[in-house]
Amino acid sequence: MPKPEGVQEKRIAVEARGITKIFGAGENALRALDNVSVSIRQNEFFTLLGPSGCGKTTLLRLIAGFEYPSEGAILLDGTDIATLPPFKRPVNTVFQSYALFPHLTVAQNIAFGLEMLGKPRAEINARVAQMLKLVQMEELGQRRTDQISGGQAQRVALARALAPSPKVLLLDEPLSALDYKLRKEMQIELKRMQHETGITFIFVTHDQEEALTMSDRIAVMSKGKILQIGGPRDIYERPSDRFVANFIGETNFIDAEIDGATGGAAAVIARLPGGAQIAAGVPDGMVPRGRVAIVVRPEHAVLARPDEGGQLRGTVENVVYSGTDTHFHVRLDGGNPFVVRSQNRRGTEAAFAAGDPVAVRIQDGAAQVLRD
Amino acid sequence: MATAREVSDRAARRDVRDRWLLSAPALIVIFFAAIGPLFVMLAYSFMAKGDYGDVKFGQFSLDGWFSVFLQRDIFDDTITLADAHLSIFWRSVRLSVITTVLTIALGFPTAYFIATRPRHTREIWVFLVTIPFWTNLLIRTFAMQEVIRNEGILNTLLIRLGIIAQPLQIMYTDAAILFGMVYVYLPLMVLPLYASMEKLDFRLVEAGYDLYAGRLQVLRRVIFPLVKPGVIAGSILVFIPSLGAYVIPRVLGGGKNMMLGNLIEMQFGAGRNWPLGAAISITLMAIVMVALLFYVRNTARSGAGHG
Ligand SMILES: Nc1ncnc2c1ncn2[C@@H]1O[C@H](COP(=O)(O)OP(=O)(O)OP(=O)(O)O)[C@@H](O)[C@H]1O
Ligand SMILES: [Mg+2]
Numbered sequence: 001m002p003k004p005e006g007v008q009e010k011r012i013a014v015e016a017r018g019i020t021k022i023f024g025a026g027e028n029a030l031r032a033l034d035n036v037s038v039s040i041r042q043n044e045f046f047t048l049l050g051p052s053g054c055g056k057t058t059l060l061r062l063i064a065g066f067e068y069p070s071e072g073a074i075l076l077d078g079t080d081i082a083t084l085p086p087f088k089r090p091v092n093t094v095f096q097s098y099a100l101f102p103h104l105t106v107a108q109n110i111a112f113g114l115e116m117l118g119k120p121r122a123e124i125n126a127r128v129a130q131m132l133k134l135v136q137m138e139e140l141g142q143r144r145t146d147q148i149s150g151g152q153a154q155r156v157a158l159a160r161a162l163a164p165s166p167k168v169l170l171l172d173e174p175l176s177a178l179d180y181k182l183r184k185e186m187q188i189e190l191k192r193m194q195h196e197t198g199i200t201f202i203f204v205t206h207d208q209e210e211a212l213t214m215s216d217r218i219a220v221m222s223k224g225k226i227l228q229i230g231g232p233r234d235i236y237e238r239p240s241d242r243f244v245a246n247f248i249g250e251t252n253f254i255d256a257e258i259d260g261a262t263g264g265a266a267a268v269i270a271r272l273p274g275g276a277q278i279a280a281g282v283p284d285g286m287v288p289r290g291r292v293a294i295v296v297r298p299e300h301a302v303l304a305r306p307d308e309g310g311q312l313r314g315t316v317e318n319v320v321y322s323g324t325d326t327h328f329h330v331r332l333d334g335g336n337p338f339v340v341r342s343q344n345r346r347g348t349e350a351a352f353a354a355g356d357p358v359a360v361r362i363q364d365g366a367a368q369v370l371r372d
Numbered sequence: 373m374a375t376a377r378e379v380s381d382r383a384a385r386r387d388v389r390d391r392w393l394l395s396a397p398a399l400i401v402i403f404f405a406a407i408g409p410l411f412v413m414l415a416y417s418f419m420a421k422g423d424y425g426d427v428k429f430g431q432f433s434l435d436g437w438f439s440v441f442l443q444r445d446i447f448d449d450t451i452t453l454a455d456a457h458l459s460i461f462w463r464s465v466r467l468s469v470i471t472t473v474l475t476i477a478l479g480f481p482t483a484y485f486i487a488t489r490p491r492h493t494r495e496i497w498v499f500l501v502t503i504p505f506w507t508n509l510l511i512r513t514f515a516m517q518e519v520i521r522n523e524g525i526l527n528t529l530l531i532r533l534g535i536i537a538q539p540l541q542i543m544y545t546d547a548a549i550l551f552g553m554v555y556v557y558l559p560l561m562v563l564p565l566y567a568s569m570e571k572l573d574f575r576l577v578e579a580g581y582d583l584y585a586g587r588l589q590v591l592r593r594v595i596f597p598l599v600k601p602g603v604i605a606g607s608i609l610v611f612i613p614s615l616g617a618y619v620i621p622r623v624l625g626g627g628k629n630m631m632l633g634n635l636i637e638m639q640f641g642a643g644r645n646w647p648l649g650a651a652i653s654i655t656l657m658a659i660v661m662v663a664l665l666f667y668v669r670n671t672a673r674s675g676a677g678h679g
Contacts, residue, residue: 066578086581099579103597112593113583164584 012078013042013200014063014168019072021058021224032058034224036072040168040202041217045194047203049211050221051247056204057096059221060170063202064093077167087116092161096172098153100145106156107132107141113164131159134193151182162193168200175210187214208248212236220244237297240283240371245295252296252338254312256280258288258369268369270294273334276311280367293370298341300366303328303351303358310359314338316352328352330360410657417650425644436647440655457635457652464632465659467546468614471553472561475610476603478554479561483602484595486562487569498566501559509556513623516552517543520624544626552620557613561606568602569595604667612660632656 021033033055040046048056061067063074065086074082081089092113100109110131114124132138135155140148148156154174161169171190175183191214194201205211211218212232219229220243227241228234239245242253256270256278268288270280280294304310317337318329321344328340338360352358420433438444443454486497504512519525520542527539542548572595580590596603618633625631630638632652639649 064582066581086578087584087586091582093579093582095575095579097575099573099575101576101579101594112580112585116584116586116589116593160583 014040015075022070047215092166093170098157298339310361312360436651475561483565548624557610560609564605565602568599
């Protein structure tokens with residue numbers, strides 16, 4: 001019988017509730033995860049994004065069952081699995097190091113999980129063949145694992161983890177060892193497989209571009225905390241936190257002042273240095289007042305001649321051509337830097353040169369207040 | 373004109389010759405110290421026995437080899453199997469195999485325990501394992517006698533605890549020899565096992581758990597195949613000296629429970645039958661070689677695939 005609350009919202013596959021993980025004790029105690037809560041929906045491509053050492057692997061290992069939380073609960077399909085050993089969790093991992101069994105062939109590696117589940121031989125063989133086909137390695141089933149390339153090993157690791165049809169697949173930076181071209185191919189393939197299998201993917205990366213292109217939702221982590229969870233567009237266009245804004249893409253930070261406090265509003269009017277006013281988005285649940293920082297992405301602003309008007313004024317310091325775009329590095333009148341990116345079109349020259357006084361026009365809805 | 377191939381062939385030949393020259397001193401020592409005596413043994417085994425030990429040089433005789441497994445009745449010249457020798461062969465092989473199995477059973481968890489300690493404490497454990505080597509084998513064997521004799525530590529303890537009423541007769545049985553050999557040879561199993569377990573990538577163990585293998589299955593399907601070289605090395609190190617054990621069966625097994633080492637010693641001593649002693653020694657070597665071949669074949673096969 002379906003639960004009443006399950007009807008309207010999308011079902012939750014994995015939920016972490018107030019997870020804290022502390023390694024060591026006493027003076028050496030290290031808080032790898034600090035009160036982390038996140039709900040990952042079924043058949044979602046969910047990405048944990050953050051710099052090295054922020055706790056991404058630790059969170060994956062907690063979900064897989066290799067570590068147990070110091071505090072908090074992990075729920076799988078609504079039931080607490082925090083004390084279940086890894087071999088009883090319907091969760092498989094693609095390890096960062098692949099961890100293929102060196103004493104087994106490619107096919108035997110893929111068959112391992114199925115054998116442990118006690119599946120009949122015929123079913124195992126069929127499934128292994130199907131998996132080899134899925135990762136396009138039909139010919140290499142009998143190879144030893146030290147006789148295949150890095151990219152192939154990565155596919156075998158993927159096939160091995162997918163073969164038992166887990167409810168959730170954990171991928172710990174599976175593409176980091178691959179060269180650029182192969183990585184692009186595998187990104188597309190991973191998305192295809194996630195689509196075809198309907199399995200929930202929890203994907204770890206510290207590559208922001210990879211996260212933005214592949215994910216349904218992203219959790220940005222830093223120092224054991226989740227700073228923001230949202231779709232790629234949310235994260236990129238409406239970062240709620242200075243760290244998130246900085247970590248993902250290029251950003252301009254502007255100091256601003258907010259006069260009236262309007263609780264619960266999605267946007268406020270902020271006064272910029274120089275006196276111009278602009279509507280800025282507000283992170284959920286924040287009531288900004290006084291001095292705040294707002295962010296504007298470089299491509300969400302355009303340059304204009306001073307007499308044409310804009311919210312900010314300054315002088316072009318530097319023009320950098322980079323193929324598809326041109327970057328204008330502007331020094332604002334108050335002394336702060338501001339970068340404007342404009343896409344290059346055929347036949348048009350850059351309209352401004354270093355030394356030109358300019359006005360900066362920020363597009364509607366492009367400004368976002370930061371939480372800090 | 374020399375082709376590139378000829379040049380490289382010549383270089384390879386010179387390389388081989390240099391290597392032989394450089395190794396020559398070592399090879400000469402090995403020949404005279406290790407292989408030379410074996411030829412002496414082989415020669416002695418084909419000579420007639422001397423009246424007071426030794427051999428009669430130049431007198432060819434197959435008597436020594438004949439007596440390894442056979443005997444001729446003194447009165448009617450009928451040839452029968454030498455039961456006494458056969459039972460000693462059988463005891464030696466049997467006790468050595470059991471010793472090897474027991475040392476694996478005890479050494480595996482020990483090595484696993486050490487290999488899973490933090491890196492800086494592992495050396496301490498390895499060091500502790502090697503402590504028995506500091507004392508002489510004979511002394512260790514007598515120490516074991518103290519443990520298992522009727523009034524020894526083990527029996528006293530069991531009687532005090534009320535588990536048994538009468539002391540167990542362990543001394544002068546095969547069990548006593550096993551106690552001694554397992555105790556003495558256990559470090560020889562633990563060390564190679566530890567060496568291969570230390571190299572074990574524990575991420576593979578995690579991968580096993582991740583793929584629904586329980587603890588026992590991970591042990592059987594992941595850990596054991598990966599540390600098999602260590603198991604084999606340890607087995608060789610334990611099996612071979614067990615087969616030729618001399619002091620342990622002598623002290624703990626008493627006069628009746630002889631092993632091959634004692635039988636050989638007897639032929640060169642009181643038995644005054646050097647050709648027979650030499651023949652038994654070479655037979656012992658042959659058994660070891662067969663066992664080694666068996667091991668090697670086994671590893672080669674399991675290396676190619678998975679059993
Ligand atoms: N077993 C452990 N014992 C002690 N500290 C640990 C252990 N595992 C991880 N840590 C620490 O916890 C923190 C988070 O580690 P984690 O491996 O989760 O980082 P990560 O986000 O995966 O980094 P990377 O991108 O480099 O893989 C690090 O400071 C790390 O040193
Ligand atoms: Mg990591």
